[in-house]
Amino acid sequence: MFDIKPDFCDIEMPDAGYSIEDYASSQARWCSGCGAHTILNSVQRLCKEEQLPPEKTVFVSGIGCSSRFPHYMKTYGFHGLHGRAFPVACGVKFRRPDLHVFVITGDGDCCSIGAGHWVHAIRYNMNMVVLLFDNAIYGLTKKQTSPTSPIGTKSNTHPEGSVLPPINPIQSTLGLPNVSFVAQSADWKPAHLHATIQKAYQHPGLSFVRIVQRCPVFMHDHYEPTVKDPDAITVLDHENGIHLDEKQLSKFRHVVQHDPSDLVKAREVAELVKETVPIGLFYQNQANLRYDDYGAHNLGVSNEERLGAINTLMNRYAV
Amino acid sequence: MSSSSEVLDPGTSTKKTLKQAIVEIVSDSGEGAQKCGQSLGAISARMGNGVWTVEIIPAEIQPPARSKAGASGIRVRMGQEKITNMGDHADLVVALNEQVLFGRIDQKAYKEGTYLLIENKWAGHPRPEIRKDYEEALKKFHEYGYQIFEIPMEVECLKIVSDARKGKNMWVLGLLCHIYDREINIAEDQIRYVFRKKSDQIIQDNLDLLHAGYAWALQNLDLHFTIPPQPSNREMVVMNGNEAVSLGVMAAGIEVCSMYPITPATSATHAMSETMQSAGGIIHQAEDEIAAIGFAIGSSFAGKTAVTITSGPGIALKTEFIGLAVMSEVPLVIVDVQRGGPSTGLPTKVEQGDLLAVLYGAVGDAPKIIIAPATIEECFHYIILARKLAESFRSPVFVLTDANLATGVQPFPRPDIKSDWFAPSIDQSKWNEQIRPYEWDSETGISQRPVPGQKGGMYTLTGLAHDEDSHVAYDPAINQRAAENRSRKLAALGKTLKPPKVHGDEEGDLLLVGWGSTQGAIEEAVSRAREQGASVSSVHLHFLSPMEPGLKEIFERFKKVMTVEINYSDTVGHPMINEENRRYAQLAWYLRAHTLMDIDCFSNVYGQPMSPYRILQMMEKELDMTLIE
The missing domain is CATH 3.40.920.10 (Pyruvate-ferredoxin oxidoreductase, PFOR, domain III)
Known part of the structure; x- marks a missing residue:
């Protein structure tokens, strides 16, 4: 209106109108055909839809192909250590309720080297979105078996095929105390993926989203049949679940009703993974305790109050 | 009887x-x-x-x-x-x-x-x-x-x-x-x-x-x-070193203390647990040692310098994150209450064996600031100093205490806590976009860091070699330049330090060099020996990285220089041990490299605090005179 620009006056104006370009940093360096590209697009779209101020948004990652993600966002980012995205993200969020925190992790990062932190991050239930890029293989180190590789996966560590059954990250997460949001999607179903990420962002607590992700270089044979097979996916549908419109939903052959408030049922549905890829919201509980509420409960203590408290303690030691 | x-x-x-x-x-x-x-x-x-x-x-x-x-x-x-x-x-x-x-x-x-x-x-x-x-x-x-x-x-x-x-x-x-x-x-x-x-x-x-x-x-x-006391009208407090650390954390305005239980460090967090929240902070008990420092680094990255308190085995586990904090220049205070090592070692006993581990433990060149209080009073004040150094030099700062200081109780003048000791509030003003996130000053290597929430300061911190923009380095020259700048920060801090004071004469037959909790025992032994006419002095180091300046100049004025440490060293005289293969105690290694002088050591790992008696016994041998009545 009247062509007034925000910097025209001294009054701080909200940054109305962030566009996708305001979130996109350098060209992503993942392989062509990698599922991570789709996820990046979807996340940038979410930021735009939600108009997240880039300076108030932090992407924290570990190490691995997926963990390069923060470099491709024009927000704050923390590309740390292998397996350690969770503790860093929790530390970022603890006293900064104003920040929007995303954790970007992979199957090796989350379910293997960082598995201990995964367990506790679920229990802390701090308000953040966790995107597990699960391509069932170690990509950056060139094709080693991952904890989510299906049994028999041929890799450089197991040329005869991997010998242990994989971890089911959905089932494992559902088994943890204080779990509050567990969903799954697939990178080649962008509409469902985006609806899932939206739902995860809106959840007050830790939203754990496992994204089944193609690795065209090392796991081509594994994903190709799944991606092409219309029977390979089952949608978990519910009015409180991931919202797809009629048209989107009609593209899937297998749709089951699943109430995301039912934890016991969620654990049953999580086992579908053996025959099909179930996508949708497994479980949500908005009433769980949040450790970031505890972390922020005493923000803003004045210097006088601090001095008073410390001197009271010091009095105990006085002679 | x-x-x-x-x-x-x-x-x-x-x-x-x-x-x-x-x-x-x-x-x-x-x-x-x-x-x-x-x-x-x-x-x-x-x-x-x-x-x-x-x-x-x-x-x-x-x-x-x-x-x-x-x-x-x-x-x-x-x-x-x-x-x-x-x-x-x-x-x-x-x-x-x-x-x-x-x-x-x-x-x-x-x-x-x-x-x-x-x-x-x-x-x-x-x-x-x-x-x-x-x-x-x-x-x-x-x-x-x-x-x-x-x-x-x-x-x-x-x-x-x-x-x-x-x-x-x-x-x-x-x-x-x-x-x-x-x-x-x-x-x-x-x-x-x-x-x-x-x-x-x-x-x-x-x-x-x-x-x-x-x-x-x-x-x-x-x-x-x-035992008649000396009359004094100074207000005194009496506490142990861990309690002094905990009060120091609060008096420094540190808001996040992220820890995992470990002997003998944990009682520091016990001492603050009742007061920390009303002093504006929170203790986070993490799921493990690695998470404890990761959480602290995350908190520091988000604006307020955090502290993590641990002991040797915890340091071993935290090493990768310490390297990350150095590489990405995150301010952080790490308190290491040393105990006997290696491995689980002597959990309740004293040793000064983490010096080289914190100095060199990380892979690659990882310069960081290391300070060591020698008294209970210093345990308090050094935490406040550590936070300020961490922020000024955008670096992790180690405060090395030990089991002797942790449980030793000593009265000291009551500190008059001032609100300007507290951390400033998080800067959320607009960042000058002309300043890059690692705009290293060519002289000091120091750069300013943008904090999440600051518009225009957005960058992705990375543990990968990176340039001034925090972009991943694909040009080998960038890594060399970045390493130089991180190292230069230590040199810049070192320039502000004074040479240590000599206890005793400025020159003589024997100079003892110590650090940390042994100061009282060393100086008492030196004073007692001097009363008997021995030509012996001592210096006590409080900055271990960067080192206090002028050490070589002081050392050269003595016929012999010897460290006194609660650390292992090979005993001279054993048939397997000679000048070439002898393994020295940690400070001696470090000082020999630093000064290129033949510095000997008196050290042991009985797990006991150093006593003046043992030092006097050693001096009797070194100086060939009777010092103990």
């Missing part, structure tokens, strides 16, 4: 004035010996005496009763003037059973003439083997030359309380208060303070025990000394 049966007429005892006295109370775990000794220390501090206490801690919570390894207790050294270390041999020991004494005897805690006040109930114990053990032990103690007083502690306590095990410590406190002429009204106040959370009945019982012990000593013991 003196014994309780030799009742003396009250009033006949004369009070002998002492310059200082060392008292130990040893018992099985759970008999309250430490509470007794801490109270004696606090009472003495309140009277204005110099005090140092050191705990004698078994590794287990409840080791077997009446065992050599189970000795639990405390040493209290009281003096007319300031006391800086645990001293040599105890002048008096109170033992609640005879077996626990053997552990202390192995550590040479006593001398000929030490007064031994021992519970005599074992002499009449129903089990014959216990009676026999007691009898044989006393025979040995007699041979060692201890002056023995067998005391019916149990019998006397049972006159007041039904469970003597729970009351004996305060009865002993009363006994010691008479022996060392402690003011009884101050002792009463101390008991009311110690038991402030207990019922009135418990407080009264303990006051009764105190008075009973006092009266018993008056009537039955010809042991009566006084």
